[in-house]
Amino acid sequence: MKITLLSFDLSHNCLGRAYLLAKVLERRYEIEIIGPTFGKGIWNPVDTGEFHYKSVPGVMYPFFLSSINKILRSISCDVIYAIKPRPTSYGIGILKKIQSKLPLILDIDDWELGFCQNIKSKIRLSDPNSFLYTWLMEKSTFLADEITVSSTFLQKKFGGNIVIHGRDTNAFDPSRFNRDSLREKWDLNSKKVVMFLGTPSQHKGLEDVINALISLNRRDIIFLVVGAQDDSYTCHLKELGGNRIKLIGMQPFHKVPEFLSMADLVVLPQHKSDNAIGQVPAKVFDAMAMAKPIIASRVSDLPEILDGCGMIVEPSDIEGLSECINYILDNEKEAQIIGSNAREKCIKEYSFDAIENVLTGIFDKYA
Structure with missing residues (x-):
């Protein structure tokens, strides 16, 4: 079985969660990681050569529409695993689910709206991950077939199974x-x-x-x-x-x-x-x-x-x-x-x- 992990940004530390989940999932399944880069390339700490990251340009709307299409065409899997309820991961996952009838699992490891409270992000509609679009994603979590979360706070808020961050205790010895x-x-x-x-x-x-x-x-x-x-x-x-x-x-x-x-x-x-x-x-x-x-x-x-x-x-x-x-x-x-x-x-x-x-x-x- 092949799983596509969708990360909302491959350029920053949010990629760490996708990397962790991919490390565990690759033990049993074929995996790929896809997402936009809203910075300079792949986030350095996990750009280790272990995975081939399929990236598209992280740009503002309307130019990001082209990146969305590229991601949709790149997804070739049995199950989609969207990391974070963000438009550029979960939002694209919803589109692919509607388009191809694929199962969609959502992972939530932060309360994303807590990071989007400033006024500029609320009104900047050209930003693919602005407050408004992120708010819509949070209200659409019911569209996921399954949810995983990283804390009891998030479980109480969104339901789902707790998948703690965890570590490879053989490497960390x-x-x-x-x-x-x-x-x-x-x-x-x-x-x-x-x-x-x-x-x-x-x-x-x-x-x-x-x-x-x-x-x-x-x-x-x-x-x-x-x-x-x-x-x-x-x-x-x-x-x-x-x-x-x-x-x-x-x-x-x-x-x-x-x-x-x-x-x-x-x-x-x-x-x-x-x-x-x-x-x-x-x-x-x-x-x-x-x-x-x-x-x-x-x-x-x-x-x-x-x-x-x-x-x-x-x-x-x-x-x-x-x-x-x-x-x-x-x-x-x-x-x-x-x-x-x-x-x-x-x-x-x-x-x-x-x-x-x-x-x-x-x-x-x-x-």
């Missing part, structure tokens, strides 16, 4: 990496490394981490941000953090465990906002698989995911965050136990094997 040599390579031998790995943005609480480290005033701690971009927000973080922060750019996905192996602690201090309310950051599973102690905020499903294997603070609680950071870094044996418990839970509940069981239960209906 701390025993495969030489932590000491990697730390020496990046000049981190003398430091306690507090790490954030992902795309920095305001709702992810990186400023809270910096302010927590400022309050601790410890010279032995470095805040390592892996995935930094060349933008104004990154410049702001550098200015705020000074010599307390070290920034490394985006990395190929296969190098993620290599960087995580250097960390003493991983932080995910998300804010409680429309952007994050339904979101489960995929990086929590990276850190769990690599047996890292994690501090996360009480947002979405993070408290349940880290129950018994992580520490939870209230969103924007800088004092609580600083206390947890200090505790983990000063109690190495307990930190190792927390990390070991996290990996054990990840293997059991959030590994590719666990995700595969859920996905095959859905897709085998259409084989």
Whole structure:
């Protein structure tokens, strides 16, 4: 059986979810990934050569009509899997379903309207993924034959089966990496490394981490941000953090465990906002698989995911965050136990094997 995954944009980090699902699905099915590029080529971390991405130009209307036709002609499958309820993925999937009577499955891993609240996006009708069109997609989820979601918030809102982000716990195995040599390579031998790995943005609480480290005033701690971009927000973080922060750019996905192996602690201090309310950051599973102690905020499903294997603070609680950071870094044996418990839970509940069981239960209906 062949599955076509439709991604609404192949150029940005939203492609990560399609990549993850494709990695699991390719174990049993033939897959292809198709979508527009609203940026410079394929998003670098997953442009690894593992998949051939069929791309079309991501442009404004009316020119995007040509891209829609190209995608429709490119789809050759038994089942369509549209990633996100966006017009340039799910919308095109609906058109193909009507045209060819193919089964259509929708995946929802964010509350998309939470990302489209500014006025410009509401009135910019030339944008194929504007607020209005995205709103219409959210109201049309009933047209999907099946729905998968990544969190309980999204399940309550849209129904469907939960397919957590998860990770390949064989590839993400701390025993495969030489932590000491990697730390020496990046000049981190003398430091306690507090790490954030992902795309920095305001709702992810990186400023809270910096302010927590400022309050601790410890010279032995470095805040390592892996995935930094060349933008104004990154410049702001550098200015705020000074010599307390070290920034490394985006990395190929296969190098993620290599960087995580250097960390003493991983932080995910998300804010409680429309952007994050339904979101489960995929990086929590990276850190769990690599047996890292994690501090996360009480947002979405993070408290349940880290129950018994992580520490939870209230969103924007800088004092609580600083206390947890200090505790983990000063109690190495307990930190190792927390990390070991996290990996054990990840293997059991959030590994590719666990995700595969859920996905095959859905897709085998259409084989």
